[in-house]
Amino acid sequence: MIALPFAGDWLDVSTVRMLAVMAPVVVAAGLWLAVTDVRRRGAAVLALLWNLLGLTMINVMAVAVGWWSFGTEGGDMFGLPVDLMIGWAVAWSMLPVLAARWIRPAHSVVALVLLDVYAMPSLTPAVALSSGWWWGEALAVVTCLIPGVVLAEATTRGRFLGLRVVMQMVLFGALLIVAIPSAAMASTDTPWTDVWARIGGPLDIVLVQVAGVVALVAVSAVIEFARHGGTPYPWDPPRRLVTSGPYAYVANPMQLCGTALLLVMAGITGLPALAGAAVAAAAFSSGLAAYVENDALARRFGGEFDGYRRSVRPWWPRWRPTVCGEPARVYLARGCDPCSDLAGWLLDRRPAGLDVRPAEGHREALRRMRYETDVVAVDGVRAFGTALTHLNLVWAVAGWVIATPGIAHVLQVLVDVAGGAPREIARD
Incomplete structure (x- = not known):
């Protein structure tokens, strides 16, 4: 930890607050004008939102457990100085993401962590650190800085x-x-x-x-x-x-x-x-x-x-x-009594944009009910839930709940235990 023992002699709280927010905002504004990639700009805003929310939560926790405290008055929310939170969030999001054209994001992350280690002890009297402050710093880096940059880079590159x-x-x-x-x-x-x-x-x-x-x-x-x-x-x-x-x-x-x-x-x-x-x-x-x-x-x-x-x-x-566009397709086996009954039940309700077809004619050897479009293929409970969305609004809401990842997996286990386990289907 590197401290600036002379900082408190010439930097009062108002000056620290002004510099902490203005310095990153001015640099970010310059980078924003220099970077013309609209997708990267949007990714930087997304990282900013991530850090604004994450750093606010981390700082509330840090003050509560005593990692650090703020010697500020006015302009606060949740007991935190809003200007310092904005400056911190901008520095950890807009700067590394927008500067990626010239500086690799990993290098920016390392530089920002080192800057924090140097600057945090020097922000007295605006910020007062305890001996365990680095726990809060490490938690903020792991949950805010790194994920925000990762999200922004993945968004920019479409990966x-x-x-x-x-x-x-x-x-x-x-x-x-x-x-x-x-x-x-x-x-x-x-x-x-x-x-x-x-x-x-x-x-x-x-x-x-x-x-x-x-x-x-x-x-x-x-x-x-x-x-x-x-x-x-x-x-x-x-x-x-x-x-x-x-x-x-x-x-x-x-x-x-x-x-x-x-x-x-x-x-x-x-x-x-x-x-x-x-x-x-x-x-x-x-x-x-x-x-x-x-x-x-x-x-x-x-x-x-x-x-x-x-x-x-x-x-x-x-x-x-x-x-x-083209209707979706749901495949149910004719040789399976529950499946054929379900096919009849669906057809009786005149599904919109859904073709009910025999599983025996599918190009693959299906072992569960299958729902397909040109962008998705799901089996079992998820196929059933998705098929329900073609009936009416009430059945659709039930289908979306049933087909939700996690819920669908639990329901699939229950269906399998009750006798709906995968089975071989003879193909035509």
Whole structure:
């Protein structure tokens, strides 16, 4: 640890705060102007969001356990100086990501860690460190700096789609479920303990279950994006127009689910600010964001997008799914009584955009029920759940829950134990 014993003699708290935020922001602004790659710029913003959220949580923990404290007054949230958090997050995200054109990100990460080791002890009196402060520093590096840079580089290069999707789900899920409610409580000086104390009635139990279903529908929408080669992040979109899954019922399923979750959380927590956040999110999504998104999609997909948007509404789901493109296919064995019964059950309900075919005629030797499109092939319980999404909105919600990774695996084990294990099917 290298300290600057003279720093406190000429740097007061206000000067430290100004330099800590202005220095990285000015450098980041210069790099932003120098880097013309729109995708890299978007990746830098994604890393910034990751670090803003992660560093806030780490610093709340650090203050609570005594790794360090802040000698600042005013301009704080959650007991943390907002300007210092912004400066720290910008330095750990925008700088290494935007500078990657000239400096390898790994080298930038090492340089930033060394700078922190040097600068943190020198920020007195704004920051006061304890002897164990490096535990917090190490935790921040492992959970904020490195993952943020990895996510940004994967996004810029279009690699590791699964990792990008999972990290974005963690990020935006944490923003929705943790950050926004915490900000709402901070705005009204309501501690988490007071909120937890009032939760537990019968209505809350129902609302929690509703929130869980809504969240799983949102996950299904994200999965559809991943199947088409992209993520929900505007600078990392799918290569093809997504019209399947929840998008066959409504044009903005993720925005709709996010707004619904905020309203449900407002009912659970009793915080009117969350209802206000839901209204603001809906207004933004249906206003400026919709204008920009629709214009971009119209330019990318032309008549295909126009035809899709004529058949679905932005916020109000259809009862039956719209059909765009070639129908999906579900394969069920004629020689299996439960399978043939299921095929008849599906056909009786006139599935939209779904062909029910005999498994014996498939090019592969199937051993479970199979659901296929040109972008996905799933078997067993996941195939059944996905097939349900072609019936109507109620069955679709049940299907998205059933087909959710994790839930589907547990259900598949139960089905196998009950006699639905894989079996050989004679091919035609």
